[in-house]
Amino acid sequence: MSEKMKVVAITGAKKPEIMEVDRPVPGPDQVLVKIDGTAICTWEQRVYVTGKFKMPFLGGHEVVGHVVEMGSKVRTKEYKVGDRVAVSVISTCGTCYYCRRGEENLCVDSYANLSEDIGMFGPGGFAEYKVVPPNKLWKLNDDLPWEYGTFSEPLACxxxxxxxxxxxxxxxxxxxxxxxxxxxxxxxxxxxxxxxxxxxxxxxxxxxxxxxxxxxxxxxxxxxxxxxxxxxxxxxxxxxxxxxxxxxxxxxxxxxxxxxxxxxxxxxxxxxxxxxxxxxxxxxxxxxxxxxSVSPSIQSFDTAVRLLNKGLINPKKLLHSVFEKEDAVEAFETSIRPDTYRVIIKL
Ligand SMILES: [Zn+2]
Ligand SMILES: [Zn+2]
Missing domain, CATH: 3.40.50.720 (NAD(P)-binding Rossmann-like Domain)
Incomplete structure (x- = not known):
């Protein structure tokens, strides 16, 4: 029996639901992250309001978590089990013309297979766990409020x-x-x-x-x-x-x-x-x-995490509120109000 995890998936217009799926297992070249919280961005808002995407839609690409398991072949010294990390969840193929030129935000295959391993569609950040390749994680400083880490992705863009x-x-x-x-x-x-x-x-x-x-x-x-x-x-x-x-x-x-x-x-x-x-x-x-300009590159993600870790960009005033996953409806409703900035769902 595989272990389970909870996700906040959108199953139709204005319908976020907590669902249970198999928890992903990291391969030897992968890292398992327990997600702490994920911010709601425009993509997720649009799907929430319109219900237009393949369903169930598992959104969430502005993700902070901590490392819980590293595959046997992962060699990085940049972070270790227990470290808090910013997570880049958009996959890139690593082999296309653009990836080879270091412009992997233009990867021809960047949205392929997102979350299909757990039978859903979308970047997959509104889940308790996520498996990623080691180069998609950046260590966040211990004294950086964890919520600020969710700004890594938008700041990287x-x-x-x-x-x-x-x-x-x-x-x-x-x-x-x-x-x-x-x-x-x-x-x-x-x-x-x-x-x-x-x-x-x-x-x-x-x-x-x-x-x-x-x-x-x-x-x-x-x-x-x-x-x-x-x-x-x-x-x-x-x-x-x-x-x-x-x-x-x-x-x-x-x-x-x-x-x-x-x-x-x-x-x-x-x-x-x-x-x-x-x-x-x-x-x-x-x-x-x-x-x-579209999406972040590996390089711009790196820059964004430096700016946050060093306090050169302080996103405090752009953070509106944090909701438990059980209150996902309220979280999405708050996020689409014109007077709010970022809203985070805790996972
Ligand atoms: Zn975003
Ligand atoms: Zn590519």
Whole structure:
């Protein structure tokens, strides 16, 4: 008889359920992690609200746990049994063109077989246990509050995005959107020595951004956002623009906000996925770079854990609440409120 574990799976719209499945057993090259808690991100929120995914959906990719067992062939000295670790749960093949180039966030097979070992679909963080390869774990400092460790994954996504933007000292950086991803972009851009301008319609979020070190926060409903950014930058436009929101019209604005040599990063997915008007001639004459950013790389995950472990990024104000798994409905409902940032489910 194999041992069992509990998971919080979504079985339909607004239906998170605690289910019992076989506890995974680590192979000789794998590590077994007891998950302490996992934060609810946009992916899980969307499936919770719409019920649209293969069911049962086992979400959860912002994961903290501790090491309980290491396979006989695991050789790492980076952590040991009992250590608290941040967990990267998205699998990568290690052999495709992109993995071989060290860009494994673009792996052609990254979402394959997630949680299928336990008969479910999704990244699998809302479970009591998870088996992972050793290179997907990072030791968290003992004095770091464990809840902060759940920010490793979202912060890693942001570090990947900031790397694409190549921020220079004194650059003007516009962050569109003051949700959690916007806030993290703002905080990391400040560390890179930029002046950060946030565009956000909600006053509470603007005030929090300013409290966390943002230089200027404005309401794009009160002005012509593109003209305002140009006014703030002596008519040039921004050096870097991060769009962390979904509307296509805002993506078009993001491109217009950037000045000559500007870098524009489409961080969020665009919903609905409509094409936006695009002036190729403006690119020709400005040498702007338009790019995107998706998921964390191994390198950006490493950077994110360093930033958290050293206290260089403190996510305290972005952590809203922690719920027991038995209260998963309340946890999901809280997470989809516009006034909350991260909500964690304890496992
Ligand atoms: Zn996430
Ligand atoms: Zn790959």
């Amino acid at each position: 942001v570090c990947n995005s900031v790397k694409k933007a190549d921020i220079q000292l004194g650059d003007d950086v516009v962050v569109i959107g003051g949700g959690i991803m916007g806030m993290l972009h703002m905080m990391v851009s400040k560390l890179r020595g930029a002046r950060v301008i946030m565009s956000e319609i909600d006053e509470t979020r603007r005030n929090l951004a300013l409290e966390l070190g943002c230089d200027i926060a404005f309401n794009p409903k009160d002005c012509d956002a593109v003209a305002y950014v140009k006014e703030l930058t002596e008519g040039r436009g921004a050096d870097v623009v991060f769009d962390t929101t979904t509307p296509p019209a805002v993506a078009a604005q993001a491109i217009d906000m950037a000045g000559k040599l500007g870098r524009v990063v489409m961080y969020s997915s665009v919903i609905p996925a409509d094409p936006i008007p695009f002036d190729a001639n403006a690119l020709h004459s400005s040498e702007k770079i338009i790019t995107g």
